[in-house]
Amino acid sequence: MARITASVYTSHVPAIGAAIDLGKTHEPYWQPLFKGYEPSKQWLKDNKPDVIFLVYNDHATAFSLEMIPTFAIGTAAAYQPADEGWGPRPVPTVIGHPELAAHIAQSVIQSDFDLTIVNKMDVDHGLTVPLSLMCGQPGGDNPAWPCPVIPFAVNVVQYPVPSGQRCFKLGQAIRQAVESFDQDLNVQIWGTGGMSHQLQGARAGLINREWDNAWLDKLVSDPAGAAATPHIDYVREAGSEGIELVMWLIARGAMADVAGGPAPTVKHRFYHVPASNTAVGHLILENNR
Amino acid sequence: MALDKPYQDVPGTTIFDAEQSRKGYHLNQFCMSLMKAANRERFKADERGYLDEWPMTEEQKQAVLARDLNRCIAAGGNIYFLAKIGATDGKSFQYMAASMTGMTQDEYMAMMLAGGRSAEGNRRLGENGDAQPQNQPQGRAHRG
DSSP: OOEEEEEEEEOOOHHHHHHHHTTOTTSTTTHHHHHHTHHHHHHHHHTOOSEEEEEEOOOSSSOOTTOOOSEEEEOOSEEOBOOOSSOOOSOOOEEOOHHHHHHHHHHHHHTTOOOEEESSOOBOHHHHHHHHHHHOOOBTTBOSOSSOEEEEEEOOSSSSOOOHHHHHHHHHHHHHHHHTOSSOOEEEEEEEOOSSBOOSSTTTTBOOHHHHHHHHHHHHHOHHHHHTOOHHHHHHHHOGGGGGGHHHHHHHHTSGGGGTOOOOEEEEEEEEEEETTEEEEEEEEEOOO | OOOOOGGGGSTTOOOOOHHHHHHTHHHHHHHHHTTSHHHHHHHHHOHHHHHTTSOOOHHHHHHHHTTOHHHHHHTTOOHHHHHHHHHHTTOOHHHHHHHHHTOOHHHHHHHHHTTOBOSTTOSSTTSOSTTSGGGOSOSGGGOO
16 A cells, blocks of 8 residues: 655745756855755655655646646656746656556545646646755766656645645545555655745735744644634735645645644754745654554 | 635735736736747847737736836736746846835845845735835835
8 A cells, every 4th residue: 555654845946946956055145045955855865755746836837827727636657847938947857657646636536626637747946946955956877856756736826726724635635545546655745835935016025934933833733723824824924925835734634643643753844044035944744653 | 795805905915816817817828928938039029019919908018018017917917927027038036026126136135135024014004014005115226
């Protein structure tokens, strides 16, 4: 049986990808941020999953205003890094896991979550920056990402976006779906985006360190409470783009304690301001048997 | 019946909801077209001519020509779509964010390095934080 062994939470700021791609990680501006991910890279080496279920949002890349699905699961064999206007990131093709993805789609849709099944899409920084942060930049002897990835895109661009509550419940359905897959697979679920940031208007640059950290505490110890955060609180307290944090609740909802299992262990926690316009938050939670 | 939009009293913030999306459809789709290198070249060679190929309002076209992102947002633009204009101009996201505040990019970057903009006074219209309408534009150049 497949099982979810751990969840990872991280911001996915595009400037972080640019810093990696342009070899700026040791510059004084970026050094403290990348130092915070050193333990994470080691952790991922020591705990290499068979598949990563990666929750992220598309930033007007694969989905134009022609159509934006609320929840979209990638069932393709491979995904190309997108050209977001600055040229594609120099990172490897993302290999999918069509069998597990199709199984999850079948199971989750039957649990009343209306997913859109996507067989062709390019993936933007929302997906590739977390991979770079956690896996290190592939290259040389290590030309590929360490394992297959199932992209799961959530609409947080065009309101109304799904509620935290719905995301949290969706995570629970994803966990059940994974556990009903016959193959023995070690699956990690990653929730990305956030933390506080606003990219628009006179209020651009809003950061709320106190709110972010209180929310992180809650996500760890009272996830149902974190899931009850209404949209307007994210907007008011964490900026209009802070709403991306609902995606973290999908990953959190997939952890064992939510279904009555033991509490997860916090393996790493990190917070840093700023990365370009954004507060970077990061958490690794391991399930206990 | 009017729908509940509790986000309308947040200063300096436009939530891109279904109503804004309807208004901004062609503006945002124009932006999306700039993801193709050939279109970027055509736009740069003749901005007005390229814009005229789209059924956008005159206000939307003027806002794009002026690179006034706040005006673009008021006309239905979404920042992730509008960012393609910045990319075409070779500008960073931080430059674009700064441009919407009135600050220079250096001033904005200094604010971010100092921990970012505080939420204090900026949660609701009627308060007196730096993002409130009565305190615009921001930045040294605009101070008397």
